[in-house]
Amino acid sequence: MKLNVEMLKDSPKREDLWEQSRELMEHCIAEIRTLSHLLHPPMMDEAGLATAAQWYVEGFGERSGLKVSLYVDEDLPRLSDPVEMALFRVLQEALTNVYRHSEASKVEVELLHDAEQVTLQIEDDGCGIATELLDRFNRSGTGMGIGLSGMRERVSELGGTLMLKCDGKGLLVRVAVPDPAGTGWNENPSVSDEAEPVPGD
Numbered sequence: 092m093k094l095n096v097e098m099l100k101d102s103p104k105r106e107d108l109w110e111q112s113r114e115l116m117e118h119c120i121a122e123i124r125t126l127s128h129l130l131h132p133p134m135m136d137e138a139g140l141a142t143a144a145q146w147y148v149e150g151f152g153e154r155s156g157l158k159v160s161l162y163v164d165e166d167l168p169r170l171s172d173p174v175e176m177a178l179f180r181v182l183q184e185a186l187t188n189v190y191r192h193s194e195a196s197k198v199e200v201e202l203l204h205d206a207e208q209v210t211l212q213i214e215d216d217g218c219g220i221a222t223e224l225l226d227r228f229n230r231s232g233t234g235m236g237i238g239l240s241g242m243r244e245r246v247s248e249l250g251g252t253l254m255l256k257c258d259g260k261g262l263l264v265r266v267a268v269p270d271p272a273g274t275g276w277n278e279n280p281s282v283s284d285e286a287e288p289v290p291g292d
């Protein structure tokens with residue numbers, strides 16, 4: 092766009108450059124909107140994690156070409172903001188990992204809830220991870236990249252657990268976060284994850 096503007100300074104009558112610049116501008120606006128929504132899904136505050144997960148899974152399926160299914164417990168209640176945001180970030184990182192590393196053709200995502208905890212599972216049918224690496228990570232949290240280590244930290248700050256499992260066919264990422272009240276409202280205002288605000292969002 093900058094290049095076009097430079098050229099337009101010298102040839103302001105070039106209709107093709109004006110048209111191309113308009114298209115570039117529209118593309119930029121659409122990209123920025125998508126990016127800002129990925130940083131903080133606008134429907135998260137109003138409609139909660141289930142709706143945000145639905146939106147993210149659909150968009151991810153379109154962008155990646157992977158078959159992604161999502162099952163959410165019908166009675167999944169609203170959770171505290173930190174828990175909803177942590178689980179959303181886990182979903183984003185786990186699906187990004189599936190796309191980048193697994194060579195999977197499909198992914199199943201489940202969001203379950205019982206009296207004690209909320210569980211998020213992401214299971215792919217790709218190449219999986221070597222057992223020794225998985226055991227080490229499940230035991231000590233070491234040996235992986237920033238993505239999985241950050242996920243583990245984020246979840247443990249909320250008193251939850253992250254477990255990776257691989258039984259020869261793909262990887263299962265399971266995150267369980269306590270919900271002691273059993274109502275879905277796990278007040279924990281000390282932990283928060285607000286994405287940096289995006290100007291104009």
Ligand SMILES: Nc1ncnc2c1ncn2[C@@H]1O[C@H](COP(=O)(O)OP(=O)(O)OP(=O)(O)O)[C@@H](O)[C@H]1O
Nearest residue numbers: 188189192193217219220235236237238239240262
């Ligand atoms: N679904 C998956 N299938 C196969 N391998 C995976 C999967 N998820 C993660 N891995 C392996 O685990 C490693 C660690 O993942 P992690 O997310 O911690 O780091 P990363 O994706 O390599 O980098 P980043 O820090 O940018 O997330 C990956 O490099 C990859 O080898």
Ligand SMILES: [Mg+2]
Nearest residue numbers: 188236238239
């Ligand atoms: Mg990663």
